[in-house]
Amino acid sequence: MGRATGHVEDSRAARELAGISPSDYSEALERGLAVFEAFKTPSAQLTQADVARTLDLPRATVRRTLVTLTHLGYLAVEGRTYHLTPKVLDLASAYLISNPITRILQPLCERVANEFGVSSTVAVLDKADAVMIARALPEQSVTLGVGLGYRVPGPQSALGRVLLSVLDEADRRERIIASLTDMQEEDMEKEVSRIQNAIAGAASDGFSYVADEVDLGFHSVAVPLLRWDGAQIAALNVGTTPDKISAVEMTGPVRARLQEIARQAQPQLI
Structure with a gap:
């Protein structure tokens, strides 16, 4: 050795x-x-x-x-x-095929994407990242290579903040710090505090809205997906540019519609 x-x-x-x-x-x-x-x-x-x-x-x-x-x-x-x-996809497909929840969530994403005309994603938490397990684009769109298994930093994304909102404060802090690199200690503490507050807001509000943090010129709103017994298992979002859907629309009618769709899906998530 x-x-x-x-x-x-x-x-x-x-x-x-x-x-x-x-x-x-x-x-x-x-x-x-x-x-x-x-x-x-x-x-x-x-x-x-x-x-x-x-x-x-x-x-x-x-x-x-x-x-x-x-x-x-x-x-x-x-x-x-x-x-x-391409054989590495066999490893991912084993998870997707064996998990009945993903078979429900992919059609859900497709429905949301076509309703709003923008991308829709379902993600789960893996350490400090939100990992896509279902994703869809509206019929007229062309994918740019971001799909299943793609990761976004949890603390900086709407999906991730919803997923992190059910963790205790110490666990959230550890994952936030893991997502921050090349930052002075004083600046890091300020950023950790800012993100903690945003995650706490997602917990109390039942959704998270993030703009220009993961990608400049892109914003997203995400809501929790709850299992039949009320346990949070994933997060659902839509994401686009402000010229397609404004921030007011995202945090208002779009957010409300996503929450309604999530409630409708809950009995199927066993």
Whole structure:
């Protein structure tokens, strides 16, 4: 086994705190899954050295993982660079097929998108990110490559703030800090406080409206999706530019309609 990097040591320390026995844990599998994470870049074409540097892992470890994933068909190699193949979608489709909720939410997104003529998304929380599990565009629109599995920073997005609103304050704070990088401590505390207040507002208001935080010139309103028993399981939004739907419309009639649609869907979400 190669040298233990800081990444590996941190992972081991976290497992010790969780009480997981080393004999019950596969570090090889962890590294293999981490390689998939490394390819979430605009270029998506990486060399062995790129992956090793991104993951802070030994080159020999990365090489074995890349060769294995290539043999299994999840990666393809061209010269010195690797890229993901469509087979990785099998991993996501297993979740989407096995989860009956997603089969309900995709048609829901399509209905919302066509009603308002803008994009509609359902997302769930994963650490500090809101992850899309259903998404639709109006019939006249053309997708620009943002779809299922796409992530947006939770604390800065309407979807994320709705999802974070059910967590306790300490948990929210930890996830907010994880989303903030390259910020002075004093500025970070101000930003954490601002976002905490916005999330608290989403909890009390039953919706979140965000403009120009994830993308300039783009705004979104999101509402919670509740399971039949009242537990929040996801968030539903619409997003567009202010010239298509104004801020007043977003926070008024559009928000009210989304809340109505969410209430109608609740009995089906089991």
